[in-house]
Structure formats: C-alpha cells, structure tokens
Amino acid sequence: MAHQVLLMQMMSMFGCARCSSDDGNSNIIATLPNCSYPSVYAFGDSMTDTGNGIAGFPDEFISSESDPNGILFPQHAADRYCDGRLLIDFLAFGVRRRPIYAYLRAFAGDFTYGVNFATSGSTARNVSTWDATAKFSTPFSLNFQIQWLRRYKVRLQFYYTQTRVNQSLPSLDALNSSLYVVYSGFQDYMSGFYDDSLTSQQASANVPSVVQAIVAAVQRIYDFGGRDILVVNLPPLGCLPALLTLHPGNSSLEYDEYGCLKKYNQPIEWHNSFLRSSIAALRTTYPDANLYYGNLNAAFYDILKNSTHYGILHPLSACCGHGGVYNYNKVVTCGHMGTVEGMVVAANSSCPNPTAYGSWDGIHPSQAVNRVVATAFLNGRHIEPDGGLNCSPDYSNWYTPN
C-alpha cells in the first residue's frame, strides 16, 4: 500500500461542510494518512457498473445514459443507475484517483487509474444458461470479469513492449499494489426476489454457492497478484422500495423495527455472515494480503437508525419512481413511461432533493448513501480488519466523466 504520512491538518483542506456529518468522527480523520493507491479495479453488477452494461446491451440498459439517471453529473449521461456517484466512484476518488471507466468502453475512456469490469445484471455465480429475454440479466458473471482482468494485463504487457499505443495506462508494476473491489451477489438474489421466482428458503440454499463464487474471484485476484482486495457485503434487500412495494408482508410481524421485510433480509444476513467468515479464513491462507470485508449492510442500518443525522430522511423510499408508499411502481420505473389506471405517466425526473432518499430508483441506492458507505470504509468504520483502509479520503478532486 502506498499510504503516505499526513503532514497537514486535513479538515481545513476539505473545505467541505458535509464531510464531518458523513464521517462520524472528524477527530479520527485528522490523524489518518492520505488514502492512495496507484489504480483501482472493480468487479460486480449495476451497483458498480459505469458503462459495461450499456456497452454490451445498448437497448436493454439504454436508460442508464438517459435522464434522470446521472442527473447530478453536469453532462448527465453517466451510464450509472444512480442520481450521481456510485460507491466505486467515491472509493476511487477517496484514494485520490479519478472515476474508473468501463472495460467495454470503446472510445473516450480514461484508463489512467484502473478499469471497471462490473456489469449490470451480472451474477457472482457462473451463468450456465443465459436467457437473453430475461430483463436486466447479462452473462458476464464474476468469472468473466476476472478473465477480462487477465486479458487486460496481457494487453498492458503488449503495449509496454510495443510503442503503438499512445494512451495513459497504469504501469505493470502498479498492478499488484492496486486496490481491487469486489461487490457482487446482489443479482443472484434480487432477480428472483423481484419476480417472486425465488423463495426465502431457496435463497438461503443458494448462499454457499454465491459466496463460493465470490471467494473464487478473490482467490483468482490474489493469484493474479492483487494484495489489497475489498469485498463488499450485500445491503438489506428487504429494505428496497421495489420489494417492499411488490411483495408486502401480510402482517406487521413480517417487518422489522425499521419497516423492512424480514423474509428478504434473513437470507442476506446469512450470505453476509458466511461471506465474512470465508474472507476471515482467506486471511489465514494469504497472510501477505490485505483482505477487507466491507460491511455495507451495517452502514445502511446506521442510516436507518439515524436518518436525520445523515440527512437521509426517506431511507425506504425511491427518489425517482411513481407513487405508492415507497414511490415505486413496476410499470413506471425510473426513466420509463407506463400506463397507470388508464393514464400514461412518466418517471422522468428526479425528486427535488435526492440526497434525502435512501434509494434512487427503488433498487439502487442514492449517491447520498454511497457516500456514507465509502467514507465509512475509508475511515475504518464497518470494515474488517479493524481500521479498514485506514486513511483519509479526499473527494474534492472530482471531475466530470462523460
């Protein structure tokens, strides 16, 4: 790791009123070194995708480059399912790099500081039979994404021995000291919960195979040379506006104290605890690696417990959607039009204050949530081993990707 000793007081440089409210403990921040990695590589699904989905399947993921998705970016079309920045954006920024571009991006990408292999609709587990007509599904599972990483290194080696390419790319020496982020498994459960084809019991039965697929990816990144690997756990799916709307509980007993559906949260809790112990076991196998377990789930519960503190006053509602208790309607999802009670309606705009919402579109978290989670990981909260990345982020260098 390339952490450097902090020479200056941090808070005066931040010039950012919101930092202290996100960070929880500004005294800790002032003493941490700068976050710094030469480059960042990411793997996962639409929680992390910055353009692979739409590059591979332009029609299916067209809405990711249309308003109101990406509304907080000055140029809008951001190829992200969010009002603004994703967790990976804040992580890449926090370690003083720029946003990392999608691997499949054919032109005008900036690959100076790494590559994003995450693809919307992709699972952790291998896809053996792929149904091209299934909505929001792609065959580019983690296994594919790791193959892309290996292919990428082969190309880098080629470029550095030939002089035919004039592009700013990480040095080969930087690969092993880079940060690798694996945030996968959401799709393995969510697609079945969404269309009610997966029961809670079936989801629980799938946990070992989903976790094993993530563990296999971590092992392959280690074999590749990566030594700093952050594995992110899953959010409480029972708190998603989409599932709260589509599959409400029959009685209050089906909800937890925060208003989330227990039947979806239980298998996810098991997934997370199995993932956590699997990563702990890998630390014994690979003592020379920094294997981080990022507890995004706990960071989200922090927000539920203290929503006013975070300014996320509607943690269970979608900012962009149409009607109902959770502002979600499956026939008029964010960025789309639909017919409701004989009327054509459109969910084509952001709510006035997206930072007050826990969910952007009923499925994906808002930028406000992503920022809280990234800051927690970088500052050493909700991350194992204790201390986490243990550094002070700096988001001020954000520039506009296009």
Ligand SMILES: *[C@@H]1O[C@H](CO)[C@@H](O)[C@H](O)[C@H]1NC(C)=O
């Ligand atoms: C830490 O980062 C800040 C900018 O965020 C920079 O001004 C400062 O020089 C850095 N400190 C070190 C020791 O690199």
Ligand SMILES: *[C@@H]1O[C@H](CO)[C@@H](O)[C@H](O)[C@H]1NC(C)=O
């Ligand atoms: C997934 O696919 C990869 C590559 O084909 C293979 O090595 C691996 O064993 C597969 N995993 C499972 C669980 O089948």
Ligand SMILES: *[C@@H]1O[C@H](CO)[C@@H](O)[C@H](O)[C@H]1NC(C)=O
């Ligand atoms: C490569 O890029 C540099 C900086 O942009 C430029 O000065 C140089 O002429 C380019 N070389 C070629 C062969 O295009």
Ligand SMILES: *[C@@H]1O[C@H](CO)[C@@H](O)[C@H](O)[C@H]1NC(C)=O
């Ligand atoms: C990076 O790690 C790989 C796999 O362990 C190793 O083969 C390679 O030599 C390392 N590269 C550098 C520059 O240390």
Ligand SMILES: *[C@@H]1O[C@H](CO)[C@@H](O)[C@H](O)[C@H]1NC(C)=O
């Ligand atoms: C909720 O009620 C419906 C209709 O009575 C029933 O089919 C379903 O099994 C119930 N769900 C649960 C979780 O009890």
Ligand SMILES: *[C@@H]1O[C@H](CO)[C@@H](O)[C@H](O)[C@H]1NC(C)=O
């Ligand atoms: C969190 O909420 C509790 C009350 O629910 C409050 O006492 C506490 O001060 C809050 N914490 C912060 C950091 O705002």
Ligand SMILES: *[C@@H]1O[C@H](CO)[C@@H](O)[C@H](O)[C@H]1NC(C)=O
């Ligand atoms: C959203 O859709 C409605 C209904 O079609 C239309 O009147 C309105 O102009 C649209 N707004 C934007 C921002 O596109």
